[in-house]
Amino acid sequence: MPKYIDTHAHLDADIYSRDIENVVKAALAEDTWIVTVGSDYNSSVRAVEIAERFPEGVYAAVGLHPLKVPGVELAEDKLVNLEMFNELAKHPKVVAIGETGLDYHDLPQVRRNSPEAVAVERLKANQKKALTKFLQLAAENRLPLLLHCRDAHDDLLEIIERWDKTSRGFDCRGIIHHFSGDWKQARRYFNLDLSISFTALLVNGGYQTEVLRKMPLSHLVLESECPHLTSIPWNLRRNEPSFMPSVAAAVAGVRRQKTAEIAAITTANALRILNRLRPQG
Numbered sequence: 001m002p003k004y005i006d007t008h009a010h011l012d013a014d015i016y017s018r019d020i021e022n023v024v025k026a027a028l029a030e031d032t033w034i035v036t037v038g039s040d041y042n043s044s045v046r047a048v049e050i051a052e053r054f055p056e057g058v059y060a061a062v063g064l065h066p067l068k069v070p071g072v073e074l075a076e077d078k079l080v081n082l083e084m085f086n087e088l089a090k091h092p093k094v095v096a097i098g099e100t101g102l103d104y105h106d107l108p109q110v111r112r113n114s115p116e117a118v119a120v121e122r123l124k125a126n127q128k129k130a131l132t133k134f135l136q137l138a139a140e141n142r143l144p145l146l147l148h149c150r151d152a153h154d155d156l157l158e159i160i161e162r163w164d165k166t167s168r169g170f171d172c173r174g175i176i177h178h179f180s181g182d183w184k185q186a187r188r189y190f191n192l193d194l195s196i197s198f199t200a201l202l203v204n205g206g207y208q209t210e211v212l213r214k215m216p217l218s219h220l221v222l223e224s225e226c227p228h229l230t231s232i233p234w235n236l237r238r239n240e241p242s243f244m245p246s247v248a249a250a251v252a253g254v255r256r257q258k259t260a261e262i263a264a265i266t267t268a269n270a271l272r273i274l275n276r277l278r279p280q281g
Contacts, residue, residue, distance in 0.1 A: 002057070003031035003263050004248060005270040005277070006241040007197055008099070008146060008177045008223035011036040011058070012046035015227045015238050024054055027241035033057045034241045035274065037099050037146060039065035041081070044088055051093040059277055061096035061146050062088040066103040069130045071123035079126060080133050089141045095276040098146025099177060100134040102127050102159075105150040124155075131159060138174070139167045144273050145174030147194070153181040157188050164192050175273060178225050179208060186211050195219040195273060200231030200239065202250045212254050221270045222247050 006027070011034065016023050027034055036051060036058060038044025044062035051060040062085055070079070088094060107120050138145050149156045176189055179196035186196060196219060201207040212220075224231075224247070226239035231246040245259070248266065252259040271277055 001271065002033040002267060004033070004222065004244040005267050005274075006032055006034045006224045006226075006244050007175055007221050007270050007274070008199075009034050009036050009226045009241050010039070010043075010228075011050050011226075011241075012038070012043045013227045020050065023240055023242070024058055027244075028057050030242045030245055032241050032244045033059070033277065035059050035061055035095060035146075035277075037061045037096075038063055038088075039099060040068045041084055041088075044085065048088055048091050048094060051091075059093050059095045059274070060091070061098045062094055063098040063100040063134055063146065064130055065099055065148060066101050066127045066130070067106075069123070069127050071119060071126060073122060074126070076129055076133075080130050082133050082137060085134075086137060086141070089137060089143060092276075094143070095274045096146045096174065097134055097138040097141070097143045098174070099148040100131055100145065101148035102131060102152035102156050103148060103150045104152045104155075107151075128155070128159060131156075132163075135159075135163045135167075143276075145194075147174060147176050148178075149176060150180055153185045157185065160192055160194070161188075173273070175221055177223060178229075179211065181211075183211050183214055186215060190216065190219050193219075195221050195269060197221045197223040198247065198251060199223055199225045200229045200243065200247055200250075202247065202254070209254050212251065217255075217265050218269065220251070220266055221273070222251065222266045 036047045038047040047060040051058045173193045176196045178199050224239050224241050230239040231243045248263045249259045252262040
């Protein structure tokens, strides 16, 4: 089994198009396995195609990023073509549904009852409807979730808590990727048996150290979020899955534990959650 698991990468990004073989080779040399994540249907197809190219160590997740959800008024069956995503989810190298979730980060501050406010509320409603469809897809395929959330944790928690009551027996819940909430919200996710992941922002800026110090190790995993958020400070290089050891080392420093211990625990957690992540053959 690998030493590290990058639970959230975007190997379909154009910046890797010329040398993806070398990027993966470098990650495998660091004993790192990768989950490459779709953000819409086309990138989900590419994620599956990339995973197929490598006999071992590269896997896929399929989903629709909330910022890709249209803001116009649409019937629910037009909002997401769930049948196409469902077909992708059947692929043996697909290990999760995602990314999916809510993102209010760039929504404008608008006057109440104004036309702009109506548009903002419509977009939020569409994101929630799309998320609900992917929750259904995860439960039907018994696949864990890779959840994206910015400036919307209370709304996401409300939806997940309601869904949790209808999906008991679904034993691998998922991951809140690149966690940006507070300790109170983190505890609510843990109560739902969801884990949270940390990125290289921790390395460069001491990000989320309070949550990291307090949280149970049983709900901690790691990710690169590559090609963004490089773990090499003050360096303009793109991020890569092969940089995962520096993320583990930063987590170990905050927790005052050995890097090898953090690597072992987070890898075991990822394998438990992403339970299709197994050696081939």
